[in-house]
Amino acid sequence: MTAFPSLADAVAALVRDGDSVAMEGFTHLIPFAAGHEVIRQGRRDLTLIRMTPDLIYDQLIGMGCARKLIFSWGGNPGVGSLHRLRDAVEHAWPAPLELEEHSHAAMASAYAAGASGLPCALLRGYIGSDLVGQHPHIRFVECPFTGERLAAVPALRPDVGIIHAQRADRAGNVLIEGIIGVQKEVILAARRTLVTVEEIVEDLQPPSPNTVVLPHWTINAVVAVPHGAHPSYAQGYYGRDNAFYTAWDAISRDRDTFRAWMREHVLAARADDTVSGAAVEVKQP
Amino acid sequence: MSGERVVTRGAGTTAYTPTEMMTVTAARALTNDDVCFVGIGAPSAACNLARLTHVPAITLIYESGTIATKPDVLPLSIGDPELCATALATVSVPEMFQYWLQGGRVTVGFLGGAQIDRFGNINSTVIGPYDHPRVRLPGAGGAPEIASACGQIYAIMRQSPRAFVPKVDFITSFGHGDGGDHRRRLGLRTAGITLVITDLGLLRPDPETKELTVTAIHPGVTRDQITQATGWPIRFATDVSATPPPDSHDLDVLRDLLARTARAHGTTSAAGDGST
Numbered sequence: 365m366t367a368f369p370s371l372a373d374a375v376a377a378l379v380r381d382g383d384s385v386a387m388e389g390f391t392h393l394i395p396f397a398a399g400h401e402v403i404r405q406g407r408r409d410l411t412l413i414r415m416t417p418d419l420i421y422d423q424l425i426g427m428g429c430a431r432k433l434i435f436s437w438g439g440n441p442g443v444g445s446l447h448r449l450r451d452a453v454e455h456a457w458p459a460p461l462e463l464e465e466h467s468h469a470a471m472a473s474a475y476a477a478g479a480s481g482l483p484c485a486l487l488r489g490y491i492g493s494d495l496v497g498q499h500p501h502i503r504f505v506e507c508p509f510t511g512e513r514l515a516a517v518p519a520l521r522p523d524v525g526i527i528h529a530q531r532a533d534r535a536g537n538v539l540i541e542g543i544i545g546v547q548k549e550v551i552l553a554a555r556r557t558l559v560t561v562e563e564i565v566e567d568l569q570p571p572s573p574n575t576v577v578l579p580h581w582t583i584n585a586v587v588a589v590p591h592g593a594h595p596s597y598a599q600g601y602y603g604r605d606n607a608f609y610t611a612w613d614a615i616s617r618d619r620d621t622f623r624a625w626m627r628e629h630v631l632a633a634r635a636d637d638t639v640s641g642a643a644v645e646v647k648q649p
Numbered sequence: 650m651s652g653e654r655v656v657t658r659g660a661g662t663t664a665y666t667p668t669e670m671m672t673v674t675a676a677r678a679l680t681n682d683d684v685c686f687v688g689i690g691a692p693s694a695a696c697n698l699a700r701l702t703h704v705p706a707i708t709l710i711y712e713s714g715t716i717a718t719k720p721d722v723l724p725l726s727i728g729d730p731e732l733c734a735t736a737l738a739t740v741s742v743p744e745m746f747q748y749w750l751q752g753g754r755v756t757v758g759f760l761g762g763a764q765i766d767r768f769g770n771i772n773s774t775v776i777g778p779y780d781h782p783r784v785r786l787p788g789a790g791g792a793p794e795i796a797s798a799c800g801q802i803y804a805i806m807r808q809s810p811r812a813f814v815p816k817v818d819f820i821t822s823f824g825h826g827d828g829g830d831h832r833r834r835l836g837l838r839t840a841g842i843t844l845v846i847t848d849l850g851l852l853r854p855d856p857e858t859k860e861l862t863v864t865a866i867h868p869g870v871t872r873d874q875i876t877q878a879t880g881w882p883i884r885f886a887t888d889v890s891a892t893p894p895p896d897s898h899d900l901d902v903l904r905d906l907l908a909r910t911a912r913a914h915g916t917t918s919a920a921g922d923g924s925t
Binding site for chain 1: 713714715724725726727728729730732733734745746747751770782783784785787789790791793794797798820822826913914
């Protein structure tokens, strides 16, 4: 059964210290509200997985939640650096951060392999790139049919997959549309799954038979969090807050300014005012 | 814009900046038949200027999965709502990289980067040693496989000795390696970098050595300026042409695009800059 707990209860039940956690959303539908709740609950030693760490992982890293980052592009899109990520890598502040760095093609394929139940993904990738050899998770194999040398990366199977989506119905079936990124793959690859949605509706009303719908039995918990992807966006609900992405550059550049912003806007906020009391049943596939 | 040289060329309504010259020249490299994988920032400005001027039928693809997109304003990120709303189709990111890019459907990849070297290798990962970087850059994104899977690569970067170095600190995206037939030896069958558009001129790999060589110079720019702005003793091709200046229509369309973009993003500085 998909549970409909409060966000606080969902994170408490599904995200544990030391977990590997993938919060996905390729620019679109980034689960900021869920990430903020992970910060409020003080999770530590997480291995954070995300193709584009974006502001949400900058915040998690700056608040000391992460031990390791698996990623493929760590910038503030169109603006510049993620300063908290850089500070962790360049100065080990607030803690050292181990990097496992990939290309987008490799990470997308690794999620698809995780969703497919395969141990690894193959791609024609990393040719001539110095990313090879920086960590043990980029290797090469020979195609048994043609002899072509192909890159192999291990499948991504996060302990927890978290995404934001447009809406769910009362059974917990989830609809996603627009730039769908790796939203489907991360839910099918993860051991435990949490989806925040803009709204819960009687009827999903998919606009096309090909709309991405994740069945309720692939999801442990669904939480309605309107505006839960802000400052990223939810197609059909609200646009990307590009002005905030630009403003983040100044907020995050200085450690004290960053901490003050997080205290005011994240730590002092409550995920929601009511505690649902709904139990979250955790399936272990 | 950081690093903009405070000079203009031409006079009256056709006066322009070196960055405008770079963007207009980059746009002119594209054709209607191109299927172009677009990097964010300067490449995105050039590709959309091309689409809005001389190649309306060009197919622009962004790695967020948007195919044949026609944004009215430049996206700040690679996955802005504008890209999806104006696309012919939007596919998942695994599909984008597996079927469309790796499948060989893209004729041109348009990249930027922090550093490029004399053989067209691009660094967008670190300045300094990987384990103890002086500057941690955003990283690879789609670039390594864009650089190997697209038919050819155009790069657009402002020319300076810091950016145009003898050898990059880190090869994020393989260009021509150590030069010569290095791509062939690695099994690559695509052309790799064939054109670098800068604010000073055009660089192309020498047909034999693959060393980046000046083949065109922008109006008002001297050979000495180009030499001073390059971190290796740069060579000039036997026939160096003069790049035609932007015409007033190109400049009007570009300026309108950047002004619309700045208004849409709530910023005072125009896009068309920034990182990949």
